[in-house]
Amino acid sequence: MTTITLRQMRYAISVASSGHFGRAAAACAVSQPALSQQILALEALCGTPLFDRLKTGVRLTPFGRDFIALAKTTVETADALDDFALGRTGRLERPLRFGLIPTVAPYLLPRIYPALTENLPEIAFAVSESRTEALLASLQDGRLDLALIATDPPPGGPRLMSRLLFDDPFVLATPRSELAATPVTLSALPPERILLLDEGHCFRDQALSACRLDGDQVAHAFAATSLATIVEFVANGQGVTLLPQIALRKEASDPRIAIHPIDDPSAGRQLRLVWREGTPYTAIFDRITDVIMRIGEPADG
Template sequence: MRYAIAVARTRHFGHAANECAVSQPALSQQIMMLETVCGTPLFDRLRSGVRLTPFGRDFVELAKAALSASEALDDFALRRKGKPNRPIRFGLIPTVAPYLLPEIFPALTDHLPDLKFIVSEARTESLLEGLGDGSLDIALIASDPPAGGPRLVTALLFEDAFVLATPSAEPTSEPVSLEKLPPDRILLLDEGHCFRDQTISACRLEGERSTRTFAATSLSTIVEFVANGQGVTLLPQIALRKEASDPRIAVHRLDDPHAGRQLALVWREGTPLGETFEAIGDVIRKSRPNAQA
């Protein structure tokens, strides 16, 4: 049922397999066995991915309810112990995971040796869906959870300020005024990334202007374009050690001290593991990387 829910959410067998930490053949085999038991397909296999059949839509909704009940039983049993008897399923957004994990994961292992983790990377919407259907225990995000979803506890971690990355050969005076940046030179992540929305807001690119800029799938791709003189971009402070080490890149302070994002841990309200998740948050705060410009 977890595999079916993951495929329904990602609309892709490979992405679902990565999210569930299994091989794609293993996940596909389990889905086929499930469809055999049900006597009908759950998914239509398309060239561009998969989509739920009408039966599959109903099945997934019932599966979510069944898994939620299973999670409730787990929670009931754990209330007396306050510690998980399985790995904690920890999701992070793509503009945080590659920069923060190398710092925090060793610290979590050292300070909380009794805990085991299954780590996954996904966009904010998918992480919140995972918290809602029970496939994730905690998530590290950089935006406020929208209303209407599961009731969540939010533990603030730290502010992650933005800086401007430009080609090093391009003269730029500091501090940089974002309002004066030519919109057509600002490189953005593609749709669905919260960092894209934060950049659009900081640079005031609302409306049609936000659709006229280049969109990439990762910050590393954008930085390579900047290094080749094809534009400028905002970078979060935690990404500087990895993304700004190229001598072709120059990093500049902004004149807006509020340009940045707030990183936070979120988990479902009422979980018996709240104290454990608070401890995880404390370790992350103490082990945050000191980014170097």
């Protein structure tokens, strides 16, 4: 008798979370055809579709909504049982699944990864990059063990433990040809000159808050998918942008860029590690926290 597998449930949960087969496949580290085949097999077992296929993505059917709710509970229970069985010794018998947001991963990982592997040689790391919402969803459904984010976990979500790593202040990047008073008053910047990441990045929301702008004021503005793209536009004289201090080693090396401090000490973010409450691996996560706090904090200036 063919039965529904945990893998199929994880794939379905990922599709439901992302609303898109391609993004779900990337999050699950499989090819889209392989994921689609498993979803089709799952729907055949259920005898009805889980998703309505749309031009721009997918949408849960009424049956699919009920299925996903039960699947999440089943996967969480299976993961808890797995953690309980494997965690009795406090050791991980599989790679530790560690996710980071895109405005942290390219700047922090090259510094902390060698230190993590040196200080925790018994741990294999499976590292991924995704936006905050997807990371929290992956923690909830068990696809991640640990995440590094730059916001407080939202209320009403999964029950998480959180450890503050360090503050990451913002600075202003301008074309070197532009003169700017130092330190800069963000509220004085013309909104049409501010270049931002596209919607869905928490750094965009934090930059808007620091500049005391709302989405309507910059709805017409350029929006990029990476800080590297924005910095190139700034270097070409097409605007200004906020950068987290952690990114300066990589993004501020271009001689066409000038970096200015900001006169508002609250303009910044806090980086933190989060994991599911009740995990047997808290001692491991505490060790990871200590390594990152020692190695990763950006230098002043």
